[in-house]
Amino acid sequence: MASTTVETREPDSEDPVVELRNASVTYDDGNSYVLDHVSMDVHRHEVIGVIGESGSGKSMLAESMLDSIPDPGVLRGQVRYNPSEGEPIDVLDLTTEELRQLRWEEISMVFQGAMSSFNPTMRVGKHFEETLSAHDADIDEGLAFARELLQDLYLEPDRVLNSYPHELSGGMQQRALIALSLVLEPELLVMDEPTAALDLLMQRSILRLLRELKEKYDLTMVFITHDLPLIAALADRLAIMYAFHPVEIGRTEEIVQNAAHPYTRALLNSTPNLDAPIEEMVPIPGSQPAPINVPDGCAYHPRCPLADEQCRSSKPDYVSVSDRHTSACYHWDDARDEIALNYSENLGDAARSGGDE
Amino acid sequence: MRYYAERVARSVLTVWAAVTLTFGILRLMPGGPLVQLRGQLSRRNMSPEEIENQIAVYRERLNLVDAPIHEQYIAYLSNLLQGDFGQSLKEGEPVLQLIGEALPWTVFVMTVATILIFAIAIVWGALTAYKEGSTFDKVSSVAGVLLGSIPFYVFAFILLLFLAYQNKFFPASGRMTPLTDVELTVGFIIDVLHHAALPIASVVVVQAGLQMLSMRGNSIQVLGEDYVRVARLRGLSDRRISTRYVARNAILPMYTGFLTLIGFNIGNSVILEQVFTYRGIGYVMFDALEVQDYSVLMGVFLVFTIVLVVAVLIADLTYSWVDPRVKSGDASEAY
Ligand code: SF4
Numbered sequence: 261m262a263s264t265t266v267e268t269r270e271p272d273s274e275d276p277v278v279e280l281r282n283a284s285v286t287y288d289d290g291n292s293y294v295l296d297h298v299s300m301d302v303h304r305h306e307v308i309g310v311i312g313e314s315g316s317g318k319s320m321l322a323e324s325m326l327d328s329i330p331d332p333g334v335l336r337g338q339v340r341y342n343p344s345e346g347e348p349i350d351v352l353d354l355t356t357e358e359l360r361q362l363r364w365e366e367i368s369m370v371f372q373g374a375m376s377s378f379n380p381t382m383r384v385g386k387h388f389e390e391t392l393s394a395h396d397a398d399i400d401e402g403l404a405f406a407r408e409l410l411q412d413l414y415l416e417p418d419r420v421l422n423s424y425p426h427e428l429s430g431g432m433q434q435r436a437l438i439a440l441s442l443v444l445e446p447e448l449l450v451m452d453e454p455t456a457a458l459d460l461l462m463q464r465s466i467l468r469l470l471r472e473l474k475e476k477y478d479l480t481m482v483f484i485t486h487d488l489p490l491i492a493a494l495a496d497r498l499a500i501m502y503a504f505h506p507v508e509i510g511r512t513e514e515i516v517q518n519a520a521h522p523y524t525r526a527l528l529n530s531t532p533n534l535d536a537p538i539e540e541m542v543p544i545p546g547s548q549p550a551p552i553n554v555p556d557g558c559a560y561h562p563r564c565p566l567a568d569e570q571c572r573s574s575k576p577d578y579v580s581v582s583d584r585h586t587s588a589c590y591h592w593d594d595a596r597d598e599i600a601l602n603y604s605e606n607l608g609d610a611a612r613s614g615g616d617e
Numbered sequence: 618m619r620y621y622a623e624r625v626a627r628s629v630l631t632v633w634a635a636v637t638l639t640f641g642i643l644r645l646m647p648g649g650p651l652v653q654l655r656g657q658l659s660r661r662n663m664s665p666e667e668i669e670n671q672i673a674v675y676r677e678r679l680n681l682v683d684a685p686i687h688e689q690y691i692a693y694l695s696n697l698l699q700g701d702f703g704q705s706l707k708e709g710e711p712v713l714q715l716i717g718e719a720l721p722w723t724v725f726v727m728t729v730a731t732i733l734i735f736a737i738a739i740v741w742g743a744l745t746a747y748k749e750g751s752t753f754d755k756v757s758s759v760a761g762v763l764l765g766s767i768p769f770y771v772f773a774f775i776l777l778l779f780l781a782y783q784n785k786f787f788p789a790s791g792r793m794t795p796l797t798d799v800e801l802t803v804g805f806i807i808d809v810l811h812h813a814a815l816p817i818a819s820v821v822v823v824q825a826g827l828q829m830l831s832m833r834g835n836s837i838q839v840l841g842e843d844y845v846r847v848a849r850l851r852g853l854s855d856r857r858i859s860t861r862y863v864a865r866n867a868i869l870p871m872y873t874g875f876l877t878l879i880g881f882n883i884g885n886s887v888i889l890e891q892v893f894t895y896r897g898i899g900y901v902m903f904d905a906l907e908v909q910d911y912s913v914l915m916g917v918f919l920v921f922t923i924v925l926v927v928a929v930l931i932a933d934l935t936y937s938w939v940d941p942r943v944k945s946g947d948a949s950e951a952y
Binding site: 363364365376381383390391424426440 | 842843844846847848850851852853854857861862865866869940941942
């Protein structure tokens with residue numbers, strides 16, 4: 261059942277698993293946007309890190325891929341899912357039953373707070389069984405695969421499956437939840453701040469395990485986080501969210517070393533890193549706009565040192581900065597000159613090697 | 618194991634405290650109970666000898682002896698341990714026999730009532746939670762609070778008036794039709810249920826609403842939990858989610874309340890059984906109160922205490938069996 265491949269396939273930008281086109285989420289009868297016309301692809305076999313502060317709309321981006329926006333939010337636009345074989349599927353056109361089958365079987369999700377994702381009065385193993393049977397999967401085969409996954413995550417399968425959730429530590433629950441999310445072998449795994457409740461060491465070790473899993477099973481992952489250095493070690497590409505849409509998308513190295521958006525550069529400078537001592541970290545003045553009063557023009561202009569008349573009056577389109585690197589900024593070129601990064605250009609490497617211990 | 622030992626020890630301690638209290642009260646009455654009784658007798662134009670004889674009988678029935686207080690106490694405890702609660706002052710029957718004859722009827726009425734209360738509350742509360750904010754939900758909440766604020770005996774009178782006196786649907790009093798043979802036949806059971814229906818109904822109607830509100834609150838809370846959301850995303854059926862996830866986790870916190878409510882309701886029987894002239898333990902206590910039959914009063918008081926303590930003890934001892942999260946001495950593991 262497990263597809264152990266010898267070589268890892270490279271992410272293929274010509275072969276998107278999920279394509280979002282003008283995906284928007286609104287509350288209050290369409291008046292406030294918490295996801296604002298997002299168009300973005302997730303490539304097969306890639307890990308894309310979606311980074312944003314809280315209230316940037318990054319969770320909505322995650323939820324929209326499963327069409328699971330909490331009530332009373334309304335998702336519009338297009339969410340297209342391309343299975344590895346077969347016809348593309350418009351997720352928003354699915355019936356309830358089709359959607360039920362799509363979720364977890366094709367696209368599954370790990371939430372923040374694994375500790376509360378398990379039914380406290382049911383053994384962990386039962387969660388696997390009921391998931392398998394809800395999707396008409398072979399229980400024995402599925403459980404065998406679950407054991408393999410748990411082992412890959414350095415857990416003792418028997419013990420974990422026979423435990424109640426409270427008998428496991430936070431880190432163990434988190435890993436058991438990752439195994440549960442993969443038990444139906446989904447094409448895409450969406451993770452929303454999966455390590456937020458854990459301590460730093462545990463976060464790093466989960467990231468390392470995810471990298472191993474990704475290599476072993478050729479996973480495609482969307483990893484939502486506010487923690488840029490954490491995800492830089494794992495992601496092939498990064499998307500930086502500001503005010504409910506991505507402002508910059510590009511390969512991880514490109515973003516970390518040569519970010520082409522003032523917000524990204526400010527975010528990088530506000531992040532602890534190996535080169536900059538703590539006193540050189542510069543917090544970004546001001547705060548994210550709330551959904552009801554997003555500024556006109558470029559939403560970042562009230563906080564941006566480069567803002568001019570054009571920025572205030574009209575919204576910048578995405579410009580292609582280099583190969584597969586786009587930025588929504590009129591002055592992306594100036595930004596690189598005027599906003600110096602407070603570290604030498606090896607955060608990505610440092611993060612990558614830092615995650616290897 | 619330690620947990621169980623602790624709970625049992627605590628219960629024994631509580632009962633012992635109640636026993637000591639009854640012992641103390643009887644002897645702390647100014648001049649002791651006999652002075653009061655003597656006063657009553659002397660008002661009945663009895664000769665001094667007759668009074669003395671009667672007092673001697675009372676003394677015997679109350680298990681009072683002439684001895685230093687600590688010896689009395691030890692004698693009292695050992696009598697109780699042997700099941701000797703003294704004799705009824707008026708009739709001279711053993712108190713234990715009076716209680717044994719009446720208690721099962723009360724336990725029957727209150728257990729059936731409490732089970733009904735919870736069955737109704739669980740279904741009703743879950744429905745209101747699923748339909749939170751609907752008219753049905755709002756009406757239910759108001760009804761629950763209103764019914765809960767009526768004293769049950771008021772409701773008992775209303776039931777009695779309409780269903781027993783004006784329309785003779787149910788008997789107005791008694792545990793069974795007089796002169797029926799006590800044997801386990803269908804007819805007998807129906808007759809007993811027919812007599813118990815109104816007392817049960819008056820407790821159920823008044824208390825079900827409040828329990829419904831707590832089930833509603835629990836269910837709404839569970840419905841908002843991440844694990845319910847994740848269960849939906851995992852594609853589980855609504856049926857499975859509502860039973861295995863929502864109902865189970867919402868009912869668990871009510872389990873202890875269920876058992877203790879049986880205990881409390883047995884205490885509530887004093888007034889209820891008076892209204893319905895239902896000869897249960899509460900009726901016996903009321904009777905004893907009227908004629909100042911101290912030995913019966915104390916026996917019943919002890920029984921009420923023991924019933925409540927036992928209910929709490931059962932709840933404690935079995936809780937870990939219904940809720941896997943409570944495992945005595947089972948610490949969660951570190952990474
Ligand atoms: S468009 Fe203007 S305001 Fe917006 S980020 Fe670029 S320079 Fe700043």
